[in-house]
Amino acid sequence: MTSTVREITPNVDAGTVLAGAQFIDAFRVEIGAKAVNAREACTRMVLHGPCWIDALLRLRNVLVTPFGLKTSGEGAPAPHGLIGLFPVLSETPERLVAGFDDHHLDFRIVVDVTGDARDRQVTSTTLVRTHNLLGRTYLTLITPFHKLVVRSMMGRIA
Template structure:
């Protein structure tokens, strides 16, 4: 049985991660005694996403391509390489920050691993700063899907692949 993913109050320094962010949310899942780094947690989330998320991503890419929006992290500066389509901007064993800047919006994903040895948890925080009307419209349209997608992806941290 997968541990429940719950929405929590964000606890990141938004000014440092993405100054001027207009949207921020956080979700947490308990992983018990599972030892994993922030990179491993992010990898499990992104690379083992449920199939329905892959289908939504493909649909999103088809719909946004005519607007000139990025459909992957290709070409983005990634000092830590890519995890899926997300360029890794910085990382420590307990925190990974991924994301990119685009003409319509700038996006960051922060994955934190914390807690005691017997009760560890992973927190995923999303920050978005819109740059224009297209970015604000896009953000308003995807927020309901975003919340479902993050919950689905975080459920794979404890049980990565079936």
């Protein structure tokens, strides 16, 4: 089965997940009969990505450190542990919400697993709420990379 990642219209309650979010996008991949829960899907996305994504994250961390931005989940509440650098904020087998708040922006990643045993889908939705010019500038600069990274990460699930 060939897995195609496609951008879709987001279908989350933004007011509940991240009230005031100014940016929301979502990507979906069909995984067929593969049995996976939301934590497994998120782990495959975040921890088993291509090397070029790790290189981009390292570059990002170097570039944002002078601005005092978080480079990992340090200091963020993680009631359900971490997946990579992302604190898991809530979790069921069908949905995992991760993310953290920073002084320039707050973000959430929502990973949903839907469908029956023959036709499962995984959707990753990203929500961002900016707080200031730094947050808006950062979001503008990172958005093209974000879309490439999420597509690549979603392809790792299947």
